[in-house]
Amino acid sequence: MKEKFEGRAYVLGNNVDTDQIIPAAHLVYSLSDPEERKKYGEYALSGVPAEGAGLPKGNTPFIEEGKWQSEYSVIIGGKNFGCGSSREHAPACMEIAGVQAVIAESYARIFYRNSVDGGFFIPFESEKLLTEEINTGDELAIDLKANTLTNRTQNKTYSLKPLGDVKDIIEAGNIFEYAKKTGLIPA
């Protein structure tokens, strides 16, 4: 597990649901085919209403037309991030697009669990709502050891909540590696 990473922020609001993260019409593509899976990057966050896409200004596409990877690698969300469906295509499409971390005030349960068990990225919880403090495009740095998020553009540092129960799975990489470590399945 990397101890530090940095990237530019893409800010979303509260209750970003899985239909916004990846609209159901696109769920037909293969996640294991190397070429086909790029479609998930192309359509990642394409269901977010324009006014909420890249706050505070909005109308900022996460993925530029014709591309499948984003210039933004840290998603800042509000409450109940990832609510709705159990589709693992939601965290998967974000990872394919280049997302390294999501920092939200709270998560919907299945999205959170999928992110952890599938090892797509770390779903951090912020101590307070950050969606109105961080702007899309801000340069961010996350320090896992110190459990902090630094906004280099605004020169501010925030503490993140401890990873808690899922820390061991995150450290192992995914649920399979965790199960091997604990002896539940053969290594």
Place this chain on the structure above:
Amino acid sequence: MAMTITEKILAAHAGKTSAQPGDNIWVDVDVLMTHDVCGPGAIAIFKKHFGQNAKVWDPEKLVIIPDHYIFTEDPHALRNVDILRDFVKEQNLPYYYDPGTDDYKGVCHVALAQEGHNRPGEVLFGTDSHTCTSGAFGMFSTGIGNTDAAFIMGTGKLWVKVPETMRFEFHGTFPPYIMAKDILLQVIGDIGCDGATYRTMEWAGDAVMQFSMEERMTLCNMAIEAGGKNSVIEADSVTEKYVRERSDKSYSIEHSDADAKYIFRKSYDAAAMEPVVAKPHSPDNKALARECSDVKLDRSYIGSCTGGKLTDFLAAAEILNGQKVKIETYIVPATREVEHGIRETKIDGKTLQTIFEEAGCHIGEPSCAACLGGPKDTFGRTHGTEVVVSTTNRNFPGRMGSKQSAVYLASPYTAAASALTGHITDPREVMPAKV
């Protein structure tokens, strides 16, 4: 130690005498269900981690029900069903319901019940968030992703954090114009779309226990719309009768102890309930149907795991009988069994099918259809700025297809009443005999 139904079931499946909220435990899985949208992904992960020639832990316990993108020409969607077929053959799975054959059923959550895969006291995981529907049978059921499903395929186990339980009691008798959907939208509106996150929603009270199994399934279906992990209703003689007609496997009925600990309790007067809608674009955006009569509609949609069971169509037909709809109205039975019921069940000597046809409704094939938008050629999908009243479960932006469309969630009574007037209509306005 005093425990709730959910705590008892999880403890028993972890080989423990007790389980408390917050405990992380590995549970043995009784049934894993998957479908055409998530099955292919889960199968790929299973093979990646357990080997190309790996066998699933127990073929009898893996149930595959294609239901999402069935009646479409989309080549990727059709390819995904082929992946399921190949896997079923390779693994010799007995419970697979193949599209295009007499075995095809339709929407997985309703088919699970109808085909006898729901049994009290069991643990069921499914790669679909509305798997919480099965909690109506006094069992633990919840939605998971592809990775967790692949893990179960290989091991028959999954880790679970034992949830805290919220208890919702309804006492007395519901008025005849109230359906389980109204109760659900009322409660989700009261607690908010993350009001039950990580928690169990336990439904109880004499009014709830008067519900049929289909209405109980509706009640449990939308726990996920409040963030809930699972939903549960204690099994009783109604449950046992339904299960015994469909399964000969043994089961155990769990009861919540009188002194079990709840994180939240709320009691409602059943008789005071009114028809409720959820306005765009969130299931917790509650309003009374009678407060929304200024909302002009383009479409009424009656279908899905939430609102596409025989009970739902009986309710719609009561209102549409002998009338003509004013707006496009779509009827999508959840399963072939429901479709059969529509063709055979009669009101005033007329089948529901005839009532719907005479009213001017479009009737589709059993599947998830436009509940979640889906491929462009999906029956009933929105493509523009349609304003829709729907018996489905989600009204997120773009959920039924077009990001510009707006969806009002409602009961089948309200959806049918609104179909007759062209605006959101409290069913009491068009069903005077029942008031």
